[in-house]
Amino acid sequence: MNATASHLDHDLAARITGFVRALRENGFRHGLQESADVLRTLGEGGLLEPRLARWRMRSLLCGSHREWKTFDELYDHYWFATRRRSRLRETVQPAASERRPVDPGELAQAAPDAARGAPVPPGSADTADEAAQDRDGAPLQALPSRAESLERRDFRRLHDAAEQRAMEALAERVARRMRRRLGARLRRHHRGLKIDLAGTLRGALPTAGEPLRLVLRRRRPRQPRLALVIDVSASMNPYAMFMLRFARGLCTVFPRLRVFAFHTRLVDIGDCLHEPTGPRMAARLAALSEGWSGGTRIGPSLETLLMRYGRELFRGRTSLIVVSDGLDTAEPAVLEGALQALRPRCRRLYWLNPLLGRDGYAPRARAMQLALPYLDAFAPAHDLASLIALEPLLRRC
Amino acid sequence: MSEAAASMQALRAALQRQGYIADTSLACTLALAQQLRRPLLIEGEAGVGKTELAKALAGTRDCELIRLQCYEGLDVHSAVYDWNYQRQLLAIRLAEAASPERAAALREEDLFSSVHLLERPLLRAITREQAPVLLIDEIDRADEEFEAYLLEVLSDFQISIPELGTIRAKTVPAVLLTSNATRELSDALRRRCLYHYLEFPSHEREVEIVVTRVPDVGRALAGQIVGFVQELRQIELRKKPGIAETLDWAAALTGFKTEKLQDEPERVLETLSCLIKTREDRGALGADTVERLLAKVA
Numbered sequence: 001m002n003a004t005a006s007h008l009d010h011d012l013a014a015r016i017t018g019f020v021r022a023l024r025e026n027g028f029r030h031g032l033q034e035s036a037d038v039l040r041t042l043g044e045g046g047l048l049e050p051r052l053a054r055w056r057m058r059s060l061l062c063g064s065h066r067e068w069k070t071f072d073e074l075y076d077h078y079w080f081a082t083r084r085r086s087r088l089r090e091t092v093q094p095a096a097s098e099r100r101p102v103d104p105g106e107l108a109q110a111a112p113d114a115a116r117g118a119p120v121p122p123g124s125a126d127t128a129d130e131a132a133q134d135r136d137g138a139p140l141q142a143l144p145s146r147a148e149s150l151e152r153r154d155f156r157r158l159h160d161a162a163e164q165r166a167m168e169a170l171a172e173r174v175a176r177r178m179r180r181r182l183g184a185r186l187r188r189h190h191r192g193l194k195i196d197l198a199g200t201l202r203g204a205l206p207t208a209g210e211p212l213r214l215v216l217r218r219r220r221p222r223q224p225r226l227a228l229v230i231d232v233s234a235s236m237n238p239y240a241m242f243m244l245r246f247a248r249g250l251c252t253v254f255p256r257l258r259v260f261a262f263h264t265r266l267v268d269i270g271d272c273l274h275e276p277t278g279p280r281m282a283a284r285l286a287a288l289s290e291g292w293s294g295g296t297r298i299g300p301s302l303e304t305l306l307m308r309y310g311r312e313l314f315r316g317r318t319s320l321i322v323v324s325d326g327l328d329t330a331e332p333a334v335l336e337g338a339l340q341a342l343r344p345r346c347r348r349l350y351w352l353n354p355l356l357g358r359d360g361y362a363p364r365a366r367a368m369q370l371a372l373p374y375l376d377a378f379a380p381a382h383d384l385a386s387l388i389a390l391e392p393l394l395r396r397c
Numbered sequence: 398m399s400e401a402a403a404s405m406q407a408l409r410a411a412l413q414r415q416g417y418i419a420d421t422s423l424a425c426t427l428a429l430a431q432q433l434r435r436p437l438l439i440e441g442e443a444g445v446g447k448t449e450l451a452k453a454l455a456g457t458r459d460c461e462l463i464r465l466q467c468y469e470g471l472d473v474h475s476a477v478y479d480w481n482y483q484r485q486l487l488a489i490r491l492a493e494a495a496s497p498e499r500a501a502a503l504r505e506e507d508l509f510s511s512v513h514l515l516e517r518p519l520l521r522a523i524t525r526e527q528a529p530v531l532l533i534d535e536i537d538r539a540d541e542e543f544e545a546y547l548l549e550v551l552s553d554f555q556i557s558i559p560e561l562g563t564i565r566a567k568t569v570p571a572v573l574l575t576s577n578a579t580r581e582l583s584d585a586l587r588r589r590c591l592y593h594y595l596e597f598p599s600h601e602r603e604v605e606i607v608v609t610r611v612p613d614v615g616r617a618l619a620g621q622i623v624g625f626v627q628e629l630r631q632i633e634l635r636k637k638p639g640i641a642e643t644l645d646w647a648a649a650l651t652g653f654k655t656e657k658l659q660d661e662p663e664r665v666l667e668t669l670s671c672l673i674k675t676r677e678d679r680g681a682l683g684a685d686t687v688e689r690l691l692a693k694v695a
Contacts, residue, residue, distance in 0.1 A: 029584050037433060041401075049402050052425055056401070059426040063587035065440055065578065068594040198474065201482035209486045255541060256580060270581065307633045311443075312579045341677070 013039060019078050023061055026074060027280070030061050066271050224397040225347075226250070226257045227313055229305060231324035232285075233263035233296040239354040239382060241282075243323050246387055248273045248281065258313060261285070262301035264294075268309070298328040298367055299335030306341055314345035319397035323352045323381060326368035335367050339374040348376045348397050352390070357382030404428045408457070417446070417453030418598070418605045426593045427454070436551050436572035438536075438587065441595030444639010447575040450595075451532035454571065461529040463570070465518040467539035473546065477556060479515045488513075509560035519547075520564065523554055528568035537576040541583065548586055597630060598640065606640060611647045621658045622647050624694035625665075629672060634681070638672040646671040659695050662688060 020035040038060055042053060054075055062068045199215035207213075228247050232240040240261075247259045251273050261269045272284040302322070305313070320342060328335055343349060351371060355361045357380040363372060372378060377393050380386045408431075409424035419427070430437040439447045455462035465476060485508045493500040516524065522531040536544065550556060554566035574590060576582060598606065600623055607619040614622070626643045638646075649668045655661055665687055673679050 029587065031588050034588070041429065041432065049399060051421070052399075052401055052405070055422045055425040056429050058422075059429055059437075059591045059593050062592045062594075063438075063584070063590075064582075064592070065594050068592065198479060198482050201486060202480070204486075209489055274581070304633075307635055310635060312577060315579070 016042065019057075019075075020061065022078055023071075023074060026070070028061060028067050029063055034060050064271075224254070224256070225313075225318040226254060226394075226397055227305075227309075227318050227320050228257065228259045229266070229302070229320065229322045229324075230259065230261045231263060231296060231298065231322075232261045233327075234294065235296065235325055235327050236263075236323075236354070239323075243352075243381065244269075244273070244281075244285070258309070260305060260309075261288070262297070262304075264297050264301075266301040266304040266308075295329040296324070296327055297330040298322075298324055298326070299330045299332070299338050302338035302342060303334060306338060306345075310345070314342075317347040318345075319348040319350070320346045321350045321352060322371075323354075325353055325355050326351075326363065326365040326371065328365070328367035332366050332370055336370050339371055343374050348393075349374060350377045350379065350393055351375050352379050352381035354380065354382040356380035357386055401425075401428065401432075404432070411457035412453050413609075415453040415456035416609050417449060418602055418609060419450070420598070420602060423450075423593060423595065426591060430591050431571065433591070434569055436574055436590045438574045438576065438582075438590035438592050439595055440576050440578055440592075442597065442637060442639070443577060444637070444641055445595045445597055446640050447573075447595060448532065448534060449640075451530055451573045451575075454573070455530040458528075458530065458571070460527050461525060462532060463518050463522045463529050464532045464534060466534045467536050467543070469538055469540060471539045471543050475517055476543065477517050477519045477550075478558060479517065480509065480560075481513045481515050485509075485513050505560075511561070514558070514561065519550055520556055522570045522572075523550075523556065523566035523568075524564065525568060525570070529570050531570040531572045533572065533574045535577060536574045536586075537578060537580045537582060544583055544586055548583075548589060551589055597627075597637075600624065600627060603627070603640065603643065607643060607647050610644050611651060613651045614647050615656070618650065618656060618658070619647065621694050622650065625658060625690055626672065628690045628693055632681075632686075634673070634678045635675045636673075636678060638674075642672045642674075659691055662691060665691065 016039060017035060020030070020038060024030070038057055041056055041060070054072075057075070058068070058071050062071055194217040196215045196217040199217070200211050200213075201209075203213050203215050204211040228250070230240060230243050230247065232244075244259075244261070247257070250257050251259065251270070257270075258268070259270050259273055260266050267288050269285060269288065272281050272288065339349075351368075353363070353368070356363075356378070363369060363378070376396075379390060379393060381390070405421065405424045405428040408428050409419055409421065412419045412424065412427075426437065439450065441447055451464070452462055488508060489500070489503065492503045518531070522529055533547070536547070539547075551572060554569055555563055557563045597603075600620075603623045603626075604616070604619050607614060607623060608616060611619075623643065626638050626646070630637045646668060649671050650658075650664070653661075653664055653668070655664055658665055662684070666684060669679070669682065669687070673682060
């Protein structure tokens with residue numbers, strides 16, 4: 001790496017490497033190759049134009065829309081820690097000559113004091129995890145805002161670690177077994193087999209072109225498309241994390257699973273579930289819920305699901321699973337409208353209600369009453385046993 | 398001006414000549430992809446011009462555009478190569494019919510030669526004399542196994558065919574991948590590629606696009622059209638109108654010789670089908686909403 005960057009100032013090269021490492025600590029998933037590429041391309045005059053440097057690093061180091069969205073902020077934090085509003089300035093004054101070009105020597109000088117103000121302390125990925133676990137000790141760098149909120153604390157109230165691990169393992173096992181059975185079902189299913197013309201002719205070559213043996217096109221076991229919508233409002237508090245863990249387990253087995261969380265708004269949390277460790281996932285989920293007000297808006301949330309994600313989601317007969325206690329504070333008509341629109345688009349529509357596991361519970365809540373006629377199944381989800389019992393339901397997805 | 402900035406400006410101007418108005422950050426990414434010879438993964442909402450970009454890029458290089466449309470179940474036989482079995486059989490039968498000697502002389506190499514090889518997009522892309530632009534459209538629709546295979550092709554630019562041997566790339570194509578994020582792509586693939594997220598264009602840029610593509614439209618009307626469409630994108634619609642829709646609408650309005658949107662609100666309502674493509678969205682856009690939006694862009 002040093003050889004490619006020999007003509008770069010040594011301190012600057014170290015700063016760039018530091019930036020690449022800081023991004024990685026913030027969950028960016030680029031590799032060593034990219035760091036080398038950044039050094040190399042910046043060495044070729046890229047640094048003379050600040051905007052170019054930003055864009056080049058951005059396309060090299062980002063790999064997903066999530067990373068793309070946070071890149072600018074991290075970039076400003078790292079390179080302009082003492083001049084926080086620099087990005088704004090850049091857009092206000094587009095003339096490049098007016099701005100100070102990022103001069104390597106100057107940057108190298110600025111490096112020590114920028115490092116002091118920079119939000120990313122040096123450290124390995126492990127310490128970042130600890131930081132996430134011990135929030136008050138060291139703030140997690142990836143969070144867009146550091147303001148504490150009640151919602152975040154709700155999200156972070158986890159079961160103890162051993163139970164978490166047991167839960168995840170179980171969720172995974174449930175899902176794996178399910179997938180295997182699904183495959184078996186498809187293998188036994190002989191209707192609709194197609195002849196593979198090319199294969200048949202290939203098989204006919206040994207018999208001088210007489211197609212004695214028909215080769216059939218093997219049907220690929222179709223991965224079921226699933227969408228999981230989880231209510232994370234205060235009333236769901238004891239169960240929400242439980243369900244998120246379950247979803248995380250399912251995610252590792254079903255690449256096509258989409259997971260959303262809502263209480264007053266609906267957000268796609270699939271990205272968070274792919275975080276490598278539990279605490280990181282919890283911290284990212286906490287960041288998402290920042291600034292949400294109280295209450296549960298099931299109807300509007302399902303409407304958002306339909307409007308914003310409907311086209312991509314319900315393309316291939318997706319099954320939808322709603323996890324909520326049905327205590328809706330929004331207009332019931334909205335929920336009814338959303339369910340009416342969702343029903344024909346879903347292969348299966350399930351509602352999991354943790355309250356259903358309690359003795360003497362009847363679905364008397366207005367929203368629940370409204371929803372029941374649209375559901376293929378209404379099931380409890382309050383303990384491990386009820387999750388295991390979901391298997392036959394999920395198998396029908 | 399540095400070399401990087403110069404190549405970026407040149408690329409941007411070349412794209413503009415093809416009728417594609419790229420913003421500078423996109424041109425920067427493209428120039429970088431060319432410099433590093435790495436594939437470029439482009440994400441963005443439907444209709445922001447991902448596919449169009451590949452066409453324009455092929456135009457700037459005056460080379461062929463090879464497109465591989467991905468779908469669930471896409472396999473090697475439709476993406477890379479296949480043998481023309483019918484022709485092979487025909488060759489055998491013809492040899493047999495001619496004389497037993499010729500049939501005996503027919504060797505395996507004759508049957509499995511490039512004459513009987515059907516080139517599918519990936520193979521075609523690496524065997525051209527002039528490097529083409531390879532567009533791998535909607536990679537997220539293909540299965541994970543295919544993605545893994547693609548990764549191998551994109552890193553080595555060689556394809557092994559068991560009966561024929563390994564075919565190395567004569568020229569390295571410029572590879573563009575697009576994704577609509579219906580499935581999480583593998584980290585390996587994302588790492589292999591440069592990444593660019595294409596946003597809907599700014600007002601000025603979209604006006605520029607409309608004026609370039611629909612020359613008959615006046616600049617004032619183009620400004621109004623774009624303003625209206627951009628307002629529409631702010632509303633929660635099931636399908637947001639893309640740039641193609643804007644262009645369709647501009648062409649339609651020009652056809653009706655409309656000069657100002659406010660003067661002909663009923664015309665706007667009639668031609669709204671250019672922009673709005675689902676029944677629910679049409680229902681959500683009543684005459685009053687349209688009036689309100691028109692007032693905004695006045």
